[in-house]
Amino acid sequence: EPEVTQTPSHQVTQMGQEVILRCVPISNHLYFYWYRQILGQKVEFLVSFYNNEISEKSEIFDDQFSVERPDGSNFTLKIRSTKLEDSAMYFCASSADSYSNQPQHFGDGTRLSIL
Amino acid sequence: GDSVTQMEGPVTLSEEAFLTINCTYTATGYPSLFWYVQYPGEGLQLLLKATKADDKGSNKGFEATYRKETTSFHLEKGSVQVSDSAVYFCALSLSNGNNRLAFGKGNQVVVIP
Numbered sequence: 120e121p122e123v124t125q126t127p128s129h130q131v132t133q134m135g136q137e138v139i140l141r142c143v144p145i146s147n148h149l150y151f152y153w154y155r156q157i158l159g160q161k162v163e164f165l166v167s168f169y170n171n172e173i174s175e176k177s178e179i180f181d182d183q184f185s186v187e188r189p190d191g192s193n194f195t196l197k198i199r200s201t202k203l204e205d206s207a208m209y210f211c212a213s214s215a216d217s218y219s220n221q222p223q224h225f226g227d228g229t230r231l232s233i234l
Numbered sequence: 235g236d237s238v239t240q241m242e243g244p245v246t247l248s249e250e251a252f253l254t255i256n257c258t259y260t261a262t263g264y265p266s267l268f269w270y271v272q273y274p275g276e277g278l279q280l281l282l283k284a285t286k287a288d289d290k291g292s293n294k295g296f297e298a299t300y301r302k303e304t305t306s307f308h309l310e311k312g313s314v315q316v317s318d319s320a321v322y323f324c325a326l327s328l329s330n331g332n333n334r335l336a337f338g339k340g341n342q343v344v345v346i347p
Contacts, residue, residue: 123277125277150333152333152334152335154335154337160339161337161338161339161340162278162323162325162335162337162340163337164334164335164336167333167334175334177334210277210278212278212335214333217333221333222268222280222283223280223333223335224280225270225277225278225279226277227275227276227277228277
């Protein structure tokens with residue numbers, strides 16, 4: 120069964136540095152998402168992406184964050200000038216379309232640790 | 235705003251016991267409802283879904299019925315196995331074209347042999 124793959128599985132970065140989290144969505148999917156889960160808290164929506172542009176973003180997704188689909192397969196989340204509170208598990212997801220009854224398929228996540 | 239509430243705390247039970255995890259939601263529209271499961275060291279996997287009132291989603295012996303009158307989507311399994319030990323997340327998605335998922339906090343389920 121096709122999978123969403125994320126790299127790296129664990130990223131350790133110094134505070135203030137930039138980090139790029141990478142995702143390869145399922146190949147025939149058109150909608151892409153990033154979520155994060157701070158330890159002990161809910162999984163939170165960050166952003167959705169379609170047709171090379173952001174379709175929706177949450178209040179968490181401020182100017183520190185950006186997303187890009189640099190080629191036909193990768194979908195990246197960039198965090199500029201990381202802060203301690205950015206430490207979390209980041210999940211990428213993809214879906215075939217944007218109808219609410221269509222499930223999103225998730226990757227295994229990247230654990231980001233900011234020191 | 236749209237939100238999902240799951241019962242507090244981990245759930246520990248013996249093999250072959252009956253499992254129930256409560257989930258209630260608040261939504262302005264007509265959401266689709268999902269249960270996702272996260273096994274240790276893995277990502278979120280869709281367990282089951284229901285897209286309209288009175289629908290029952292089922293998979294791997296798990297069931298959940300979309301109850302509009304009580305705004306609930308409780309997860310049940312009649313006889314759990316050790317391999318069911320995982321974190322279970324209830325989630326909703328609205329039919330607003332963007333498909334943003336709102337998750338509950340998740341429940342750790344530990345099944346003891």
